[in-house]
Amino acid sequence: MTKKTRDATRDATRGDWKKPALDSSEDEDLSALLDGELSPERAEQLRRRLAEEPELAARCAELGEVSGHLRNLAHPADRSESETQRQGARVEGMHAALRQRIAAEQAATGIEPPAGTSSRASAPVIPLRAPWRGLAPAVAALAAGLALYLSLGDFRSDDSAPTGNLAESDFSEGVTPDPENPLELPRWTAETEAGDGARSENGLVETSGPESAPQLIAEAFPTGPSEMARENQDRLAADLDVDLKVDLSVIGDEELAIAFEFDVLADFDVIENLELLELLDELDTLERI
Amino acid sequence: MVVERKDPDLDIALMLAFRDGDEAAFDRLFLRWAGPLLRYLERMLGDEAVAEELVQETFFRVHRAREGYESRARFSTWLYRIATNLAINELKRPRRRHVHQEEEKADLRAVGLGVEEVVDSRRLGVEVGQELERLPERQRMALWLSAAEGHSYAEVALILETTEKSVKALVHRGRAALVSRMGNCTDSMASVSRRGTA
Incomplete structure (x- = not known):
């Protein structure tokens, strides 16, 4: 007054x-x-x-x-920045708690999320880009597995097919794959300039086999090229000192995150998970061999 | 100052989309209304933590009741009615904490007495907030919803489950009481200030 x-x-x-x-x-x-x-x-x-x-x-x-x-x-006109941030944090906190409560109730009553929603809507937000560099060890492991896998794939494919840095001779001691039926693996290789197969959406060239890996990967990695993966392709290859035959840019960020961080698998579609698990299991088997 | 009014058509569209299964629409509604609802409940309850609980509870009930939603009334009217009923129930219980009030008292102390100017706007705002919490609850609710939030008397009547005529009386009684109390307060402050400088 x-x-x-x-x-x-x-x-x-x-x-x-x-x-x-x-x-x-x-x-x-x-x-x-x-x-x-x-x-x-x-x-x-x-x-x-x-x-x-x-x-x-x-x-x-x-x-x-x-x-x-x-x-x-x-409606305070002169609210300070810190007060605004605090208010925003409170709203976000309430939202997260509410979502948890709703999810818990739905789980308890066996109610499926309403049509038109996916499990991603209620899943915790997983930052896909920021932690990329923190995933370097997992990336290295996967890339090594991929390189190994490709080398073996090349080994059993046509002689004209390109090989990876890990040459056939590297495996000649101890393990000698049967050229006719080496590991029951699908026959595929990454596209290269020398490749003569048609390029799939995911940049892989199918060589043969009814359930070939390109199909498998195309289904498992349905999203388009990843800018992030493309940027990191050269860096990754240099870190590993290998010539990667798989263009990681064809793999979506989410799929890469899934491949590198098994903990987040539960947050994504079951079908994709199963296919990914199958693929990763095959890679794992190869690594053990 | 122009009271921010949210587009009621958008609210209804979002609520109908949510009713039809679009969870993202529910999230948008939450982000649009959680802030104003939180401030309302804080003013009604005088407790930040309880106000947050009730905001969540309100939206939880909206989520549960989505299938029964009909777009005859504004979404905000429905939302505030749920929140108000929760607040009234909460007010019947022994009050747990008064963090908000304590913070305001601290703010007031920080501003301090003894200034020569009459009363600055900020201190008066804090005082109005304190005095508001001392009003009878229905006066407090009607006054806040109408004068602070910009709801029409008809909307407030729906929220408080009463008539427009009663709302008009409640709003005025609350507003007049605040004028009276603020007058007493500023007079006593002025006299303290005069004694302090004498």
Whole structure:
């Protein structure tokens, strides 16, 4: 309440500013006028009186000032950045807790999420890009497995097919794959300039086999090229000191994250998981061999 | 200051999409309304933690009741009605904490007495917030919903399950009481200030 308003009210009411000389219905109408709740006729009538009666105008100003403070409490105009951040964090926290509660209730009652939603909607958000560099050991392991896998694939494919850095001779001691049926593996290799097969959506060239790995990978990695993987392709190859035959850019970020972080598998589609697991299991078997 | 009003058509569209199974629409509704609802419940309950609990509970009930939603009323009216009923129930229970009130008192102390200017806007705002919490609960709710949140009397009547006429009276009584209490407060502060400088 400003001094001016208070003084005006005091003058108007001869010092007793807490009891303005207005009847209660007029006072109530002033309040309704401030809230825009009067009929146009009544509002116009009051506005005319406000222009002529300082007492009424002072009372209206008092009531309006309180409304202003209340609006400022509800919608603070001068909220600091830290306060804004705190408020945002509170809302996010409530949202996360609410989602957990809803998921728990749905799990307890066996209710499926409504149609049109996927499990991803309620799954915890998994940052896919930021932790890429932190996954270097897993990337290295997978890439090594891929390189090994490709080498073996090349070994049993046509002589004209390109080979990886791990040459056939590297495996000549101890293990000698049967060229006719070496490891029951699908026959596939990565596309290279020398390859003559048609390029699939995922950049792999199928050589033969009804259930070839390109099919498997195409189904397991349905998303398009990954900018992130493309950027890291050269770096990864240099780190591993191998000539990667698989273009990692054909694999989506989510799929890469899945491949590198088994913990997140539960958050994605079951079919993709199974196919990925099959593929990774095959790679694992190869590595052990 | 212009009271921020959210597009009611968008709210209804989101709620209908959610009713039809779009969970993302529910998330959007939450992000649109959680903040205002939190401030409302904080003012009604005087407790940040309890207010957060009730915001979650309100939206949890919205989630559960989605299939029964009909777009005859504004989404916000429905939302605030649920929240208000929860708040009224909460107010009947022994109050647990008054963190919010304590913080405001600390703010007020930080501002300090003895200034020569009449009363600065910030301190008055804090005082209005404190005095608001001392109003009878229905006056408090009606005044906040109408004057602070910008709901119409008809909407407030739906939220509080009463008539528009009662809302008009509740809002005015609450507003007039605050004017009176603020007058007392500023007068006493002014006299303290005068004594301090004498």
